[in-house]
Amino acid sequence: MCVVLFKFIYSLLEMKQGGIVMNHQHRRKFIKSSLAIASVSTANAAQTASSANQEIRIGLIGNGGRSASLKAELRKHPNTVITSIAEVNAERKQDEGVEHVDDFREILDNPAIDAVLIATPDHWHTPAAILACQAGKHVYVEKPCSHTVKEGRLLVEAATRNKVIVQHGTQVRSTDMMIEAVGLLRDGIIGEVKVAKCWNVQRRANIGKQQPSEPPQTLDYQNWVGPAEWLPYQTNRVNSGWHWFYNFGTGDMGNDGVHDIDYARWGLGVDTHPNRVAAVGGKYFFDDDQQFPDTQNVLFEYQGDGKPGSQKTLIYEQRLWSTNYPHHTDSGAEFYGTDGQMYLSRRGKIELLGPRNIKRDVKVVAESQNTEKHIGNWIDCIGSGKKPNADIETGHLTSSLCHLGNIAVRLARGFEFDPDSESVVNDPQANQLLTKKYRDHWGKPTST
Numbered sequence: 001m002c003v004v005l006f007k008f009i010y011s012l013l014e015m016k017q018g019g020i021v022m023n024h025q026h027r028r029k030f031i032k033s034s035l036a037i038a039s040v041s042t043a044n045a046a047q048t049a050s051s052a053n054q055e056i057r058i059g060l061i062g063n064g065g066r067s068a069s070l071k072a073e074l075r076k077h078p079n080t081v082i083t084s085i086a087e088v089n090a091e092r093k094q095d096e097g098v099e100h101v102d103d104f105r106e107i108l109d110n111p112a113i114d115a116v117l118i119a120t121p122d123h124w125h126t127p128a129a130i131l132a133c134q135a136g137k138h139v140y141v142e143k144p145c146s147h148t149v150k151e152g153r154l155l156v157e158a159a160t161r162n163k164v165i166v167q168h169g170t171q172v173r174s175t176d177m178m179i180e181a182v183g184l185l186r187d188g189i190i191g192e193v194k195v196a197k198c199w200n201v202q203r204r205a206n207i208g209k210q211q212p213s214e215p216p217q218t219l220d221y222q223n224w225v226g227p228a229e230w231l232p233y234q235t236n237r238v239n240s241g242w243h244w245f246y247n248f249g250t251g252d253m254g255n256d257g258v259h260d261i262d263y264a265r266w267g268l269g270v271d272t273h274p275n276r277v278a279a280v281g282g283k284y285f286f287d288d289d290q291q292f293p294d295t296q297n298v299l300f301e302y303q304g305d306g307k308p309g310s311q312k313t314l315i316y317e318q319r320l321w322s323t324n325y326p327h328h329t330d331s332g333a334e335f336y337g338t339d340g341q342m343y344l345s346r347r348g349k350i351e352l353l354g355p356r357n358i359k360r361d362v363k364v365v366a367e368s369q370n371t372e373k374h375i376g377n378w379i380d381c382i383g384s385g386k387k388p389n390a391d392i393e394t395g396h397l398t399s400s401l402c403h404l405g406n407i408a409v410r411l412a413r414g415f416e417f418d419p420d421s422e423s424v425v426n427d428p429q430a431n432q433l434l435t436k437k438y439r440d441h442w443g444k445p446t447s448t
Contacts, residue, residue: 056080056382059107059137061128062120063087063095065240066142070119071095073375080379083113088220102220104128108135115165115382118142121242122249123228126151133158133166138382140375142169143262144254144399145392149422150435152396152403159392167378167388168395170262172346174374177367178263181344184362185267189352191339197315198264198333200257201325206288207236207244227438236289244290251292254402256331257318259346259369262390262398264333267344268312273397273422274300277404278414285321294320298405316405327351407433 056079060067063085074080086104087093093100107113108131115138118128122144129141139159145168146152159166172178185193212232215221221233228247231237243249253261281296296318304310319325326332332345340360343351348368352360374389381388400422407430408414416425424430 054079054383056379057083057112057114059084059086059104059110059113059116061086061104061107061116061118061132062124063089063092064119067117067119069371070117070140070375073372074117076372077376077379079383084110088223090218103223105131108132108137114138115140121224122254123147123247124226126155127227129155129166130158133162133164136162136164138165138378140167140169140378141392141395143258143395144250144402145169145395146399146403147250148433148435149400149403152399153422156392156396165378165381165385165388166392166395167374167381168390168392168398169374170259170390170395170398171369171371171374172259172263173266173389173394174377175346175367175370176373177348177350177364178266178344178346178369180364181342181350181362182263182267184364185335185337185342186269188337189340189362190335190337190342190354193268193312193335193337195313195315195336196264196268196333197317197336198257198260198331199317199319199326200252200260200331201317201319201322202256202330203323204252204286204294204320206286207241207290209289210234210236222441225439226441229437229439234289244292246291249292250402251406252294252318252320253292253296253298253316253405254399257316258398258402260331260333261314261316261401263344263346264314264316264335265398265401267333267335267342268302268314270302270312270314271397272302273400273417273419274314274404275303275419276301276414276416277408279405279408280412281318281409282412292406293318293409296405296409298408300401300404314401316401403434 058074058080060071060082071082074082082098084099084101084107085095086101086107088102101107107116116132117140118125119142120128125141126146129139129145132139145155212234215233224238231247237245243255244251249255277298277300279296279298281293283290283293284295286294296316298316300314302312304312327343327345327349329345329347329349331347332343335342339355341353346369348366350362350364350366352362354360377389404417411430415427415430418425424434
C-alpha cells in the first residue's frame, strides 16, 4: 500500500498548473479528489500515546551520525523506547536489542510503533515524513524538513490532515536562552526590530573530484537514492558528502545555516514567507565536486502591509573557507531595532547594546542549543496533544528560506515571491526550482 500512496505523493509534488507551481486552491481540489487512495493506508494507523505517562514506542529512519546523538537524547526519557531502526547501510545495523529493518515501510506498517524520528539525507525527509503522517505516526524530522518549497507545504498539510505531532529539528526553539531572548525582543527591549543578520562561517573540507564507481555491497544504493533523480554512486556523494549535491542535499545553508536563519527569523518577528529575495555567491574557494556555493550573501525582504515603516529585512552570510567571524562565534545573529541592538548565538552568547552602542546588562542565562529539551518537548506534546515548539509550519517557513536563497544564488539573480501561492512572480525558471522531478524507485527500480 505504501507504493500506491507514494505514487499519490509524487503526483502531488510534481503537479503543475499552466507551467506554474499549483496554488493552494488547485492543490486542495486535487487532494480532495485523491484522498480515497490515501485513506486505505490510514485505516490501520497506530493508536498513539494519549497520556504523558504512557510508553511511547519509536522507530528511527536512518542510522547515521546524526541519529547517534538523537538516540542518546531519546534514551534519557524514561517513557520512550526505541523499538526499530530502518537503515539501508548494513554497516550501521549494530544497535543491540533493537530490531533492524532494510525498508522503513516496515516501521510504518507496524501498529505497535507510535512515532518515528527521521534522520536521513535531506531528499528523504519529506517523503518519509508524509508517509509517516499518513500512517498515523508522530514525527520528529531533522532539518531542513523539506528538499523543496513545494515539499514543505505538502508536509504541513499531511500533518494537519492526519492530526499528528510533527517537530522540526531546530533545537533553538526549545532552548531556554533563546526563548527568553526572543521574549525580550518581543517586549521591545531594543525597540521595533527592523533588520536581522545571521551568519554561518566555518572552514569546511575539500571533498575532491571523483568518478562514479560501484557501490559497496553493504549499501542498498537504489533505496538510498530513493525518490531523487538518479546519480550513479560516487564515494564523495554519500556519507556526509550528500549535503553538497543538488539531488540529495541543500548545501550548508540548509545543513548548518538553517539554525541561525531560524532564530534570526524568530527574533525578527516574521511569520510568513518573504516578498523579495536577492543574493550573490558561488564557489569562491573550493575547486571540487560540490555543487552548492561555499560563499553566500542572501537578503530577504518582508514588506508587511506594504506601507512605509512595516518592512523588515533578514540577511544571511556564509563563508565556508574562513575561521574569522563576528563576535568570535561561527554561528550567530544580530538584531537591529529602533532603540538598540542584540547579539545572540546558539553557542550560548548574548550581548545587548542601547542607542549609541552603550552596553546594557541583560539577565539571560547563557545556554547552547539544547537537543535534549527539544526531544523532550516533542515527547511531551505527543502525550498532551499541544503544539510543539518547532511545529512543522514553523519548520516550513524557515526551511523555505534556505531553498529560496539557494535558488537565487544558483540562478545568479533575485526575484519576487508570492507568500500566499508560494510561487515566484514572473520567473518560470526560478519557479520550476520550487519543486523537482521524482523517481518511482519502489514501483520499478531502475538505474536511470
